[in-house]
Amino acid sequence: MSRDPHQLLRLALAGAGDIEEWRLGDPALAAAKGFPRAYPAGLIDDWGIVFLDLVVEEGTGDLVCHEVNGPNAVGSDALTGESRGRSRNEARQTLQRLREMGLLAPDGSLAGEPVVTLHAHQHWKAFRTGGEFFPRVAAYQEALETLIPGSAPELRGAHEALGDETLSVVFGDVPQVAAHLHLDEAAGCFTYRGRPVAFIGNPNLATELARAGRLPMRTGGLPVAARRVFHAWRLLDTVRDKGVQQDLLLGTGMRPLKYFEADTREEALRLTRELLARGPVVLKPNAASGGAGVHAVVAGMTDGDIAARIDAVLKDCVTKYGTNADATALPIRGFEFVRSTGYPLAGGGHLWDLRIAVLFEPGKAEAFPISMRLSPAPFEPGGFHLDRDQWISNVSGRQVTLLKSGMDDEALAAVGLTPARLEEAMEGCVTWTLKAWDAAARGGGPGGSVFEDAAEVEDPAFYPREAFRG
Amino acid sequence: MSRPGEAPMDKRVPTRFPVLRELADRWSPRSFLDRAPDPRQLCSIFEAARLAPSAHNTQPSRFLVARKGVGDGHARLSACLSEANQVWAPGAPVLVLASVMRERLSQVTGAMVPYPHAMHDLGLAVMSAIVQAQSMGLHCHPIAGFEPDLARAAFRVPDLFEPGLILAIGYAGPADALPEELQLKERGSRTRRVLEEVLFEGDWGLPSPLLAAPGSPP
Numbered sequence: 001m002s003r004d005p006h007q008l009l010r011l012a013l014a015g016a017g018d019i020e021e022w023r024l025g026d027p028a029l030a031a032a033k034g035f036p037r038a039y040p041a042g043l044i045d046d047w048g049i050v051f052l053d054l055v056v057e058e059g060t061g062d063l064v065c066h067e068v069n070g071p072n073a074v075g076s077d078a079l080t081g082e083s084r085g086r087s088r089n090e091a092r093q094t095l096q097r098l099r100e101m102g103l104l105a106p107d108g109s110l111a112g113e114p115v116v117t118l119h120a121h122q123h124w125k126a127f128r129t130g131g132e133f134f135p136r137v138a139a140y141q142e143a144l145e146t147l148i149p150g151s152a153p154e155l156r157g158a159h160e161a162l163g164d165e166t167l168s169v170v171f172g173d174v175p176q177v178a179a180h181l182h183l184d185e186a187a188g189c190f191t192y193r194g195r196p197v198a199f200i201g202n203p204n205l206a207t208e209l210a211r212a213g214r215l216p217m218r219t220g221g222l223p224v225a226a227r228r229v230f231h232a233w234r235l236l237d238t239v240r241d242k243g244v245q246q247d248l249l250l251g252t253g254m255r256p257l258k259y260f261e262a263d264t265r266e267e268a269l270r271l272t273r274e275l276l277a278r279g280p281v282v283l284k285p286n287a288a289s290g291g292a293g294v295h296a297v298v299a300g301m302t303d304g305d306i307a308a309r310i311d312a313v314l315k316d317c318v319t320k321y322g323t324n325a326d327a328t329a330l331p332i333r334g335f336e337f338v339r340s341t342g343y344p345l346a347g348g349g350h351l352w353d354l355r356i357a358v359l360f361e362p363g364k365a366e367a368f369p370i371s372m373r374l375s376p377a378p379f380e381p382g383g384f385h386l387d388r389d390q391w392i393s394n395v396s397g398r399q400v401t402l403l404k405s406g407m408d409d410e411a412l413a414a415v416g417l418t419p420a421r422l423e424e425a426m427e428g429c430v431t432w433t434l435k436a437w438d439a440a441a442r443g444g445g446p447g448g449s450v451f452e453d454a455a456e457v458e459d460p461a462f463y464p465r466e467a468f469r470g
Numbered sequence: 471m472s473r474p475g476e477a478p479m480d481k482r483v484p485t486r487f488p489v490l491r492e493l494a495d496r497w498s499p500r501s502f503l504d505r506a507p508d509p510r511q512l513c514s515i516f517e518a519a520r521l522a523p524s525a526h527n528t529q530p531s532r533f534l535v536a537r538k539g540v541g542d543g544h545a546r547l548s549a550c551l552s553e554a555n556q557v558w559a560p561g562a563p564v565l566v567l568a569s570v571m572r573e574r575l576s577q578v579t580g581a582m583v584p585y586p587h588a589m590h591d592l593g594l595a596v597m598s599a600i601v602q603a604q605s606m607g608l609h610c611h612p613i614a615g616f617e618p619d620l621a622r623a624a625f626r627v628p629d630l631f632e633p634g635l636i637l638a639i640g641y642a643g644p645a646d647a648l649p650e651e652l653q654l655k656e657r658g659s660r661t662r663r664v665l666e667e668v669l670f671e672g673d674w675g676l677p678s679p680l681l682a683a684p685g686s687p688p
Contacts, residue, residue, distance in 0.1 A: 042630030
């Protein structure tokens with residue numbers, strides 16, 4: 001009999017098409033390999049998790065990260081079969097926020113008004129992550145109970161009213177949770193069904209409120225207490241901006257991809273044409289997740305074909321998120337298509353990517369490989385843009401038969417990821433996280449104060465000059 | 471000489487050119503009244519520090535505040551002071567451990583690199599705090615005489631940060647509340663080099679002609 005109290009739930013969800021990364025978990029192997037790997041991270045001063053999706057590029061052998069996801073993403077159970085480390089991390093952040101909000105008594109117990117924490121999973125139309133999500137919420141509740149004596153946190157579905165508990169752990173899908181989530185400008189914090197919110201596990205809730213016009217798209221102007229309740233709060237805007245993610249890859253050992261940003265369909269068409277000179281282009285909407293609105297464009301396509309793909313980017317967002325999606329889907333970004341090395345299966349080489357998680361807390365980061373996703377069909381350069389099964393996105397290639405553990409040495413070797421390269425990749429992911437955290441604290445991004453130092457770009461040794469040393 | 475209940479000593483330094491009143495009036499008392507600053511005043515002081523400039527906008531400064539009568543932080547920080555400063559500084563109602571990042575992250579190379587401007591940037595932030603405090607009737611005394619390693623251990627300061635100074639904050643008190651050997655220092659005047667000694671132009675050591683420009687005071 002399994003010791004996992006969520007096994008039955010997971011099996012039931014698997015029958016409904018759930019992604020079963022938990023099946024890859026092997027605590028003994030993880031321990032033997034020293035995963036998660038700890039790194040010093042003095043710059044990190046809060047809690048969070050990010051997920052970087054990487055490939056080894058065919059031909060160049062370069063490590064390339066095609067996307068970074070925030071705490072909306074899953075897979076944190078693929079290492080050991082559960083997400084307890086992530087739950088504890090979430091709970092510790094919650095504890096710190098409760099302290100900042102004046103809701104903890106000197107003895108560490110809850111004091112003051114009842115308070116709420118929120119976990120939201122993705123929209124039901126594509127909900128395939130329950131095997132990770134529900135056990136994590138349960139573990140979070142347990143962790144809170146341990147950290148806050150006498151708190152007796154009560155699990156509440158987003159469909160139900162809150163009770164007389166002092167700490168409610170609410171879970172549900174993004175629209176359901178967002179329906180009761182409001183920014184209380186006067187109090188400077190979020191409220192859920194009228195109670196202050198101390199933790200929000202999914203940044204997509206902010207995007208959902210922005211779509212509804214209830215929150216600005218850029219979160220920098222939010223009250224401090226409202227921003228800081230999100231897990232990995234400092235990266236709220238970064239995880240939605242796939243362009244800045246690429247800028248931040250400079251200096252990580254991973255090659256940043258060329259990309260453009262376009263605020264109109266016309267501009268997107270023109271810039272796509274320009275980028276096509278370098279090879280195929282992947283179009284992505286702003287602030288979407290789960291692979292929604294991702295389309296590939298190749299050089300042989302007519303302007304009409306490309307315009308249709310650009311329209312499809314926006315239409316997909318409306319289909320997934322509703323008519324308000326127009327408010328957040330722009331700018332459209334186009335990225336150079338990166339072809340991974342091939343994973344050999346019957347029929348030919350399949351594209352793949354490897355997801356690496358970076359779980360962080362003040363002073364420390366932990367990295368670990370999660371899973372390799374394989375595309376369902378072998379890659380065919382002449383027609384891949386017409387067949388989504390040939391390339392990797394969140395809406396393809398998640399069947400358990402196409403998942404390989406990130407600890408599977410044989411699978412990693414098959415695509416050119418030797419143990420040394422995996423270490424290099426994990427270090428690069430931690431460096432990205434440090435850079436993103438640091439840049440966000442310093443007003444990074446286009447027009448910000450971080451990427452504008454031409455002297456350092458041209459000569460990395462420029463600062464500090466010997467003459468400056470005391 | 472000021473007495474209990476009297477206005478603080480006037481230590482304004484005569485200047486040849488007009489400067490902000492807060493800068494002219496500022497001085498570093500050793501004697502503080504037993505009167506806690508308002509918490510909102512303290513927040514304003516650190517808000518001012520937060521706004522200080524820094525190289526690359528690194529924002530390397532961090533402040534750990536220790537208020538007398540609130541927990542044991544004040545006593546623990548007082549214990550980190552040098553022997554000479556322990557005579558007077560614990561009398562300040564607020565002590566602040568001002569620390570600074572020793573290294574910064576290069577966004578270009580992704581590596582942590584030395585940050586030789588760190589103490590300079592901490593100084594800018596501390597001076598912003600001091601001017602803000604002065605504008606609200608408070609006085610500050612930056613203290614270099616303390617044991618950084620003791621402070622690091624006492625307050626679990628991470629390795630990345632270097633304790634740079636302790637800042638005493640409060641309302642200036644009467645000199646005669648101090649031990650006798652300090653009263654003379656407390657009543658002494660502020661002495662500064664003249665501008666000709668610090669402002670050069672053309673070459674090192676050459677006083678700037680600015681100072682002799684028509685209309686300049688003698």
